[in-house]
Amino acid sequence: MQNQAIETKENNIAIEMKGISKSFGALKANNNVNLTVFDGEVHALLGENGAGKSTLMNMLSGIYTPDEGTIAIHGRSVSFSSPKDSIKLGIGMIHQHFKLVDVMTAKENIIIGQPTDFVIKGKALTKKVKELSDRYGLDIDPDKKVYEMSVGEKQTLEIIKVLFRGARILIMDEPTAVLTPQEIKKLFGVIRNMKAQGCAVVIITHKMNEVMEISDRVTVLRKGESIETVVKNEVDIPKLIEMMVGKKVDLAIHKESFPKSEPLLKMDGVTVLDAEGKSALSDINFDLYPNEIVGVAGVANSGQKELCESIAGLVKADKGRIFFEGENIVGKTPRDIIVLGIRMGFIPEDRLGMGLVGGMDIVHNLILKDYQNQPGIRLRRGPCIEKAKKIVEQLDIMTPSIYTPVKRLSGGNIQKVLLGREIDSAPKVLITAYPVRGLDIGASYKIYDLLNEQKKNGVGVLFVGEDLDVLMDLCDRIIVLCHGEITGIVNPSEVTKEDIGLLMTGHRLEQEEE
Amino acid sequence: MNFIRVTKRDDLPVRMEVIIRLVAIVLSLIAAGIVILVFGVDPVRIFKSIIEGSLGTTLRIQQTVVKAVPLIITSLGIMVAFKMKFWNIGAEGQITMGALAATWVALFMSDSMPLFAKLLLMALASMVAGGLWAFIPAFFKAKMGTNETIFTLMMNYIAIKFVTYLQYGPWKDPNSNGFPKIAPFPENAILPSLFGVHIGWIIAIICAILIYLFMTHTKKGYEIAVVGESTETARYAGMDIGKIIIIAMFVSGGLCGLVGMIQASAIEKTLVSGIANGYGFTAIITAWLAKLNPVIIIVVCLAFSMLIQGGAYIQIAMNVPSAVSSIVQGIILFFIMGAEFFLQYKVGFRHNEAKEVA
Numbered sequence: 001m002q003n004q005a006i007e008t009k010e011n012n013i014a015i016e017m018k019g020i021s022k023s024f025g026a027l028k029a030n031n032n033v034n035l036t037v038f039d040g041e042v043h044a045l046l047g048e049n050g051a052g053k054s055t056l057m058n059m060l061s062g063i064y065t066p067d068e069g070t071i072a073i074h075g076r077s078v079s080f081s082s083p084k085d086s087i088k089l090g091i092g093m094i095h096q097h098f099k100l101v102d103v104m105t106a107k108e109n110i111i112i113g114q115p116t117d118f119v120i121k122g123k124a125l126t127k128k129v130k131e132l133s134d135r136y137g138l139d140i141d142p143d144k145k146v147y148e149m150s151v152g153e154k155q156t157l158e159i160i161k162v163l164f165r166g167a168r169i170l171i172m173d174e175p176t177a178v179l180t181p182q183e184i185k186k187l188f189g190v191i192r193n194m195k196a197q198g199c200a201v202v203i204i205t206h207k208m209n210e211v212m213e214i215s216d217r218v219t220v221l222r223k224g225e226s227i228e229t230v231v232k233n234e235v236d237i238p239k240l241i242e243m244m245v246g247k248k249v250d251l252a253i254h255k256e257s258f259p260k261s262e263p264l265l266k267m268d269g270v271t272v273l274d275a276e277g278k279s280a281l282s283d284i285n286f287d288l289y290p291n292e293i294v295g296v297a298g299v300a301n302s303g304q305k306e307l308c309e310s311i312a313g314l315v316k317a318d319k320g321r322i323f324f325e326g327e328n329i330v331g332k333t334p335r336d337i338i339v340l341g342i343r344m345g346f347i348p349e350d351r352l353g354m355g356l357v358g359g360m361d362i363v364h365n366l367i368l369k370d371y372q373n374q375p376g377i378r379l380r381r382g383p384c385i386e387k388a389k390k391i392v393e394q395l396d397i398m399t400p401s402i403y404t405p406v407k408r409l410s411g412g413n414i415q416k417v418l419l420g421r422e423i424d425s426a427p428k429v430l431i432t433a434y435p436v437r438g439l440d441i442g443a444s445y446k447i448y449d450l451l452n453e454q455k456k457n458g459v460g461v462l463f464v465g466e467d468l469d470v471l472m473d474l475c476d477r478i479i480v481l482c483h484g485e486i487t488g489i490v491n492p493s494e495v496t497k498e499d500i501g502l503l504m505t506g507h508r509l510e511q512e513e514e
Numbered sequence: 515m516n517f518i519r520v521t522k523r524d525d526l527p528v529r530m531e532v533i534i535r536l537v538a539i540v541l542s543l544i545a546a547g548i549v550i551l552v553f554g555v556d557p558v559r560i561f562k563s564i565i566e567g568s569l570g571t572t573l574r575i576q577q578t579v580v581k582a583v584p585l586i587i588t589s590l591g592i593m594v595a596f597k598m599k600f601w602n603i604g605a606e607g608q609i610t611m612g613a614l615a616a617t618w619v620a621l622f623m624s625d626s627m628p629l630f631a632k633l634l635l636m637a638l639a640s641m642v643a644g645g646l647w648a649f650i651p652a653f654f655k656a657k658m659g660t661n662e663t664i665f666t667l668m669m670n671y672i673a674i675k676f677v678t679y680l681q682y683g684p685w686k687d688p689n690s691n692g693f694p695k696i697a698p699f700p701e702n703a704i705l706p707s708l709f710g711v712h713i714g715w716i717i718a719i720i721c722a723i724l725i726y727l728f729m730t731h732t733k734k735g736y737e738i739a740v741v742g743e744s745t746e747t748a749r750y751a752g753m754d755i756g757k758i759i760i761i762a763m764f765v766s767g768g769l770c771g772l773v774g775m776i777q778a779s780a781i782e783k784t785l786v787s788g789i790a791n792g793y794g795f796t797a798i799i800t801a802w803l804a805k806l807n808p809v810i811i812i813v814v815c816l817a818f819s820m821l822i823q824g825g826a827y828i829q830i831a832m833n834v835p836s837a838v839s840s841i842v843q844g845i846i847l848f849f850i851m852g853a854e855f856f857l858q859y860k861v862g863f864r865h866n867e868a869k870e871v872a
Contacts, residue, residue, distance in 0.1 A: 335752030354746040
């Protein structure tokens with residue numbers, strides 16, 4: 001049935017990109033890429049980081065111009081010189097990072113940059129927004145301020161924004177990365193509505209399950225070249241991954257169980273207040289044992305950051321105690337933690353903004369955690385040069401040299417530098433916040449392996465994640481956060497993804513572990 | 515309008531970087547030449563005279579070095595703050611306060627003190643005074659997050675006006691026949707010379723070496739660089755950001771203060787309200803052009819003082835207003851700054867004609 005539907009629409013080619021090449025200096029980001037997307041089709045663009053997906057889509061939205069090749073929209077050959085041209089032709093891009101003005105309402109955000117009358121006709125606009133959202137099954141309050149919105153609402157607003165501009169071709173860059181399972185379901189409903197209305201939707205994603213669920217056809221890019229376009233129903237996940245990576249990949253995450261011993265870390269009624277005095281984290285109680293990986297699930301900004309930072313000493317807990325091997329570490333600064341030799345590693349969410357210094361090389365990034373314990377005023381590089389060489393070799397970091405600024409490395413390699421440094425200090429507790437965010441499949445599994453290795457060595461790992469499938473495969477227990485509270489601590493083998501999704505949105509389950 | 519494309523460069527080979535900068539300098543000379551032509555003067559003669567005027571004789575070379583000294587040390591001071599992304603534009607005030615402290619030592623402490631003891635004391639006093647003048651905005655930035663740009667700028671005026679007050683009031687020289695000026699320094703408060711130039715040039719070289727070592731080989735220098743890149747990372751690594759800001763600004767202001775002492779002792783041989791002479795602002799440009807590198811700062815400052823010295827020369831020798839030299843300076847700067855854009859972005863023309871779009 002579905003295949004037939006596609007065939008009848010063969011005549012209505014929405015996007016046709018042929019022989020597209022684009023180089024940045026010596027780097028060929030796209031090399032002879034072909035992509036055809038039909039009206040009324042959901043087309044998944046699949047590929048590892050650096051495969052050229054974003055470059056390709058940026059050419060479609062007018063941010064870059066191709067060096068070679070042609071782009072045709074609805075059969076007409078076009079050449080964009082700015083995003084404006086692309087918008088005019090009905091192409092709308094929804095970026096991973098929302099481009100909204102926080103202090104304005106949904107309505108106001110929609111008309112920013114639009115040619116309108118001098119006076120904004122509020123009521124007419126509200127009506128138009130309502131019409132549009134009803135048509136596609138979008139749920140939005142036009143008068144709500146952006147800062148009051150959840151991530152899901154913000155995304156809805158982004159979608160309405162591009163639809164309002166008359167988009168018939170939508171490009172979504174990893175739209176599900178920050179959503180709960182329930183929100184993803186809703187989003188997919190919207191995408192199906194758009195498809196039914198004849199829109200063409202291109203979706204960039206890493207998550208295979210979603211590709212299988214929502215897309216009609218899939219184009220796989222690898223190393224800047226388009227490998228193949230396939231009809232979804234004719235392939236399976238392992239096949240897609242093989243096309244993406246170029247070889248067969250073992251996708252199993254091995255989970256071993258170890259007997260419980262004394263807890264390494266004990267959170268006892270920890271409460272953290274935010275700048276406005278509201279609790280960002282309230283009454284957190286849990287233990288972290290050696291040889292285990294404890295996952296933390298939750299919608300973005302549910303207190304994950306505060307949880308990690310309160311343990312690492314970056315944020316002081318306002319109430320409660322945090323015991324590290326029996327010693328209360330509340331009130332200890334990161335410096336105290338380093339100088340006192342408390343063996344704790346922390347991989348923050350913002351790698352270049354917090355974990356590393358982007359403009360500095362690997363050696364100087366290793367010094368970051370080392371220099372506090374150096375005697376005197378002189379900075380000693382020697383030991384870190386050796387360490388840098390060792391980490392680069394052990395973790396297989398792709399870098400021109402250990403003296404290359406880390407911000408020039410790829411996301412996966414940046415993460416390996418950070419993880420390598422933290423693991424090198426032989427931590428007993430390792431806190432990781434979204435350690436695989438933005439990494440490709442190969443790199444992600446390398447990170448899972450590294451974490452599992454740490455677990456085997458007796459480390460207690462706290463793993464803040466967003467992909468529930470991964471959390472359930474990797475973790476021994478999962479803590480679910482909602483609005484800074486623990487709504488449940490579950491054993492992944494006893495619950496479903498939907499259960500966790502419910503906990504994430506504040507519902508409590510009947511049967512709770514511990 | 516749409517056929518020019520600007521794209522960000524990823525990485526530029528060093529050779530290209532040098533070529534772009536050289537092209538910028540050549541273009542700036544051509545542009546400056548055109549402007550000079552408009553004034554009705556032969557540009558080639560002007561350029562030749564600028565070089566002659568700054569390097570033509572031993573005396574002129576000495577004068578060029580004399581102008582480079584304050585510029586180099588001030589640039590070094592500014593560099594330390596800028597590395598931390600602390601926008602210290604208060605060097606003028608820090609120089610002035612340094613000069614003030616040095617003057618106090620020079621005029622009001624024993625005349626019989628040995629030369630070097632007094633000079634050393636003056637240098638110390640000037641560095642402490644300059645450092646304190648920078649400490650004030652640093653303290654408020656560290657504790658209350660005030661805006662350092664406005665704060666340091668305002669501190670300039672306070673310092674300069676305070677010296678004016680001293681000049682007209684309590685420190686007025688009773689032997690000056692009523693002129694509002696401060697007494698000249700005694701013999702033991704004047705910097706000696708070496709090779710015809712006061713020893714400030716040796717101090718400048720020593721400062722450059724020390725600052726280079728400080729920034730690259732000490733823990734504090736490393737901390738300053740980390741804070742400049744990302745305060746969050748500094749926090750994560752357990753650094754005391756407030757303390758680092760204060761220390762770095764004390765070093766920054768201390769260097770500027772030292773400039774005040776050198777200028778008061780070797781050039782003016784007394785204290786005047788215009789002691790800083792705009793060096794505090796020019797040094798922002800030189801520090802920036804040198805990409806905050808202590809070694810390149812010396813080169814850039816020498817080139818700048820050639821322009822300053824050569825500009826003064828053409829005014830006398832060719833009877834051309836010194837404004838011409840300022841214009842040349844401005845144009846060269848404009849092009850060199852403009853080259854930065856081409857170092858970061860690639861500009862190309864579209865190959866395919868833009869077809870009509872909807």
